[in-house]
Amino acid sequence: MNITGEIPESLSSLRELNVLDLSSNKIQGKIPRWIWQHKKLQILYLYANRFTGEIESNITALNLVEIDVSANELTGTIPDGFGKMTNLTLLFLYFNKLSGSIPPSVGLLPKLTDIRLFNNMLSGSLPSELGKHSPLANLEVSNNNLSGELPEGLCFNRKLYSIVVFNNSFSGKLPSSLDGCYPLQNLMLYNNNFSGEFPRSLWSVVTDQLSVVMIQNNNFSGTFPKQLPWNFTRLDISNNRFSGPIPTLAGKMKVFRAANNLLSGEIPWDLTGISQVRLVDLSGNQISGSLPTTIGVLMRLNTLYLSGNQISGNIPAGFGFITGLNDLDLSSNKLSGEIPKDFNKLLLSFLNLSMNQLTGEIPTSLQNKAYEQSFLFNLGLCVSSSNSLQNFPICRARANINKDLFGKHIALISAVASIILLVSAVAGFMLLRRKKHLQDHLSWKLTPFHVLHFTANDILSGLCEQNWIGSGRSGKVYRVYAGDRTSGGRMMAVKKIWNMQNIDNKLEKDFLAEVQILGEIRHTNIVKLLCCISSSEAKLLIYEYMENGSLHQWLHQRERIGVPGPLDWPTRLQIAIDSARGLCYMHHHCSPPIVHRDVKCANILLDHNFRAKMADFGLAKILLKAGDDESFSAIAGTFGYMAPEYGHRLKVNEKIDVYSFGVVLLEIITGRVANDGGEYYCLAQWAWRQYQEYGLSVDLLDEGIRDPTHVEDALEVFTLAVICTGEHPSMRPSMKDVLNILIQFDRKSTRIQGRSHLPPRIAPAGNPVSRLPRDPLLPSFRNLSRLPHPSPIRPTSPSHFLPAQVADAPPSEAASRSPSSLLALVPQASTVSPQTASSRISTTTTIYPPYNAKEFEFDGDDWEGWTVYIEKAGKVDPNKLMHITSVLDCQSTLLEVINKIYVVSSDHSLVAFIIFIAARTSTPLSSALIIFSHRVILRLLQASPPRLQVAIIAALGRWSNYPYMAIGVVVQAVGSATSSSSSCNMPHRQRRHTNDALELGGPHKQRH
Known part of the structure; x- marks a missing residue:
């Protein structure tokens, strides 16, 4: 919805109102007093608006069950009246400007399960009774000024599965109720002043739910068990006082940070069970022993920091098998021996082996200035030639001279002869060098x-x-x-x-x-x-030569190059389109296709007109012909841009460039660098989490592109970037699809140029807007949902369609008069002959699609029934649609067909039919089709009667790869129209209230 203004006082006359949902709008002003005093109100959703002022202190609406006024600009304190709502289960006040303390009475609420107060200015301590009197499941109060200790009974009822309190000033020991809090999944306590021994029971294998523990930058102490629970995926205990030996990591572990503690002992040698790990940081401890020779099994390892320990022995040759390794720091240890020759296989962005006792020749691939500071204070290292690293001697074979065989006279003669030979050699060397220099210029x-x-x-x-x-x-x-x-x-x-x-x-x-x-x-x-x-x-x-340098400089190094201001949105979008065109050409117009393999902002160069060009194809490899069962032997790429499968040495194709380009889009939109994922692994993971948990908001955008005229397009490009960085290559669109989508945004941006103001369709900074049901294929990090998602509408069996009515009137009349023809999609459709279908088209208002469910395609003869219908409608040339079966497997062509039909035809039933066909055949439609269809479907739904809206939703539910995303797109488009047209299809929580309900908000967020 797009409601503006203030909430009218006249709504207070709805005496039986029990659900008020005005979320995701642009409503301003103060929340009216009557809302907080409405005796029968149970559900209050006002999130993602522009409400200001304080919350009413005199609250008498004591029957409220769920309150969500998050993502507004509310000020003042949290009223004590909230503590009198004995039926309250959910209290969401996050992303506001609330101050003061949390009322102690909130901790006495008997049914409170979920409280989220993060990103405010709250102070004081948490209510001391919180968790003791209710089945508390989720606590999120991060980014405030809270202090004191956590409540002792926080997990008293053994229902708590998430504690998120980072970036506060909490202190003291953790509550004893956490000892044995087995439902706990996420524990995020970092950047506080906690102390004392960390509950050992949380490391127990019995705690099989716990997967994320982030407690860095505190004063915790304690030891680990021999092995961590199997379900751990991320553990960060950096900058604490943990001691004892290093545990065997969990099989699912991806990130393990334990820098600057007191850990000792050796690194576990059995690494075969942790092949998923990507980052290990054990620097600044007291680790001894040698490096495991089995380290080569960590094929997905990207970053390894072991500096500042007491590790000795040789560097194992297994490092050469970790082809995705990007950062390696083994400095300030007691390593000896030679650097393995297998290091020549690595392409490291960062390497530090300094301050060890290494000897021998530095591997040739590392003898360049990029690694000039990587080997300092290793007195036994040498290089192969004087053209290499300047601070190291040239390796020579030293002959051992047996002095007992030579007398003093022989030694003296040898010395004199050596001097003569040395002078001659120097003179000869100078002459040869000059001659060689002249020959070199001739030999180029x-x-x-x-x-x-x-x-x-x-x-x-x-x-x-x-x-x-x-x-x-x-x-x-x-x-x-x-x-x-x-x-x-x-x-x-x-x-x-x-x-x-x-x-x-x-x-x-x-x-x-x-x-x-x-x-x-x-x-x-x-x-x-x-x-x-x-x-x-x-x-x-x-x-x-490109005059304006690289995109990386303009996004992240403006001060260094003396740029006065950031790039505006039209320029950024044009740079994205230009880059996509270059990659699209390499992928789709070269035979065989060429994969760049190192797409990044630094390789996107800008000419004097800021037109972008892709650079540095020197590392690219020509793709093998289709069917060759081989993999590339070399790994290129840069940390933050590399697709997950690239480091695993699976077969490389164009989709790794799509992933990297998605990261570039994220940099263009957010202003963050590729390896800046905050608490997450990298920018791509950060974007996925933000999209999954909070949806779209202006806060995602770089400050330079928050102009309301372009915010909507920028957020849609953010969505495209998220899909491009999907974990599975098959989920990513092709560069051709990406280019087509970006061009659509560019055309829209061109059309609106010159307008003084275009009202944004998203919330102001801090307001998450998109509350779509989560796509099950999106990665689940917080996993806060305790109830299943509402199932999309879908046929009861593979051979059934849901019935739908389609108006045959022009779009302008579709909503004003009864439909003159119906599109009845029934199970018997596959048995209808072309003649029967044609006769029904000409004599009745019912159309039976000639669908062959068994073959999952349209028979050539049966297609005639539809061509007669199309011809009769007179909207498009039926010849354009004759080969629809041949394009169903070609995502880009199908996208173009739907677009052309929509452009040349005002017959919305025909567009709906094409969508049905695509969904019915279970065609793996690309994510590009979903994003593009968002616009087409939006217009289609606006001019369609309610029954057609329901039919389209049913069709979209058949998109097997993206069922929830498809439903979310439509629900976001039609809002309350779909809810009112088919209440039987509402989630259980929405239809359980039988009294008056005013729901004019955006899509409902999932509750716990």
Whole structure:
């Protein structure tokens, strides 16, 4: 809904009113006094509005069962009257500006199960009796100024499954009732002043529900059992005082942080049961022993921090098998021996092996300036040549001279001869070096891909430190001006690839062949590879120069580059579209397709007009032909952007780029960096949790794009980004689908340019708006729902359709007069012949779709019945629809068909029919179709009678991949119309009230 203004006083005359739902609107002013004094009111939902002022202190509406006035701008204190509502079960006041203390009487409520007061300015302590007199299940009071100890009886009734109190000033020991609180699932106590021994029973295997424990930055002490409960997925105890040996991690563990404690002993050697772990941080402890040789089984490990311990022995060779490893810190230990050669297989963004006792040659892939600070204070390390790291000696074979075999005279002669030889060698070396320098310039081979106006010498002469502009994982980048300025010289970017010396002939040919393919690419949104200059020592890739640098600089380093203000939304959207076009070309117009494998903001470059181009395809690999059962041997990518399956060495395809592009979209929209997930693993996980738990709100957006004119589009792009970063590759759309959706947003944005104001359809900052039922395929982190989701409307068996009425009148008349034709989708439809269908079309108002349920497709002959109907309607050319069966398996084509039908046809029954067909065949429709259909369905429903609305909802419920998301999209679109048209399909909680109910809000959020 989109209700504005204030709540009218006239509503107070509804004496029998027991449900008032005005949520997710734009209602302003103070909450009227009569609401808090209505004797029969039981359900009050006013969340996600713009209410201000204080809550009425004289409360006499004591029959209230559920109160949700969250996500507003309420001030003042929490009234004592809330403590008199003996039937109250839910109290949601979060995302307001409430201050003062929580009334002690709230702790005496006998039925209170869920209290959420987070993100306010509350002070004082929690009610001392909280949890002792009611089946309290969920407590969320984070981000306040609360202090004192947690109530002693918090889990007295053994119903508590979530405690979220982080970012306060709580202190003291944890309540004894938590000792044996077996239903507990989530415990988030971080950033407080808790102390004392952590309840050992919470580590017990009996506590099989507990999955998330985040208690970092407190003063807890205690020890661990030998093994943690199997259900643990995230454990963060950093910056406490835990001691004793490290436990064996749980099989589901993904994140284990225990930095800066007093843990001792050795790292457990049996790592085979924790192959899911992605981050381990044990730095700053007292761990001894050696590193497990079985560490190579941690195939999904991305980050490992073990610095500041007493670990000794050699570095095991198993690290070479962890191809997804991104950050590794083993510094400040007692490691010895050589660095394994398998480190050449790794592509690390961060490496620190300093302050150990390592010896031998540094692996060749690490002998470059990107790792210059990674090996400090290891006196026994050396490098292969003087062109490598400058602070290390060159490795030489030392001959052991037996001094007993030589006398003093021989030693003296040897010394004199050595001096003579040394002088001769220096002179000869200088001559050879000068000669070699001249030969090197002659030995460079230039392979052009465009018409060039410069030579190899022009480029080589510009490779000096003053022209250096940056380094990446693949090499150093220089800005070089080549050619005569008076005759058309130009600026270019020159990338010098790391570690290309001493490669064999096969690798040399493979590299040049791949560069040749990339050099032949011609696309507006891909940075031009002008030429390649190669020799036996190095490889240079010369690209066109992009004046405005990278998107990463404009989003995250504006102060460094001296940018006065952030990018506006139209510019960000255009950059996203340009980047999508480049990737779409590589995926869908190259044969075989090319996967970038390192899509990130730093690889999206901007020209002088801020048009974006994809850069750095130097790490890309040509995809194998379909059917080749192989995987790529090399892993590229950057932490925060890498798709989950990429680090597991599964077969790589274009969907890893879709994931990375989704992260880029999240950066564009939120302003966060890719590895900034807050309490979560990365930005993508943070976005999924925000979308799942709180929906869409302005708070998600970067401050630079909160202009009301563009907020709605920005939030829809956020939704697209969330779907692009789905955990399963099959759930992600193709880049072609993504591009089509972004272009739709761009067209809409272009249409509204020039308007002075476009009222936003979302709430102001702090107001979560989208309260859709959770998609079961979305990851479940908090799992706060205790009741099942309402089931979508669906046929009782695979061979049945639900009946629906469709108005054959024009859209403007559909709601004003009775329908003149009906679309009856009945079980007998598959038995109707074309002739029967045609005759019924011409003689009756009932249409039977010629559907062959057994074959899950339309027979060619039976399709004639529908072509007659379409022809009779005279809305579209039936020839355009003749091949509908052939496009059902092609998501993009189906999307285009629905779009074209909608554009050229005002016959909404036809559009509804196409939606039925797609749903009926269980076609795995892409997420792009769902997002796009949101707009089409929205318009369709607005011009359809209630019965057609119900029919469309039934069809959408058949989308097997996204049933709840599909239902949520429609419920959000039609609001109360669907509720009033078919009350029998309402969730149980909504239809249990038989008296008056005023429900003008958005979709109901799920209750616990």
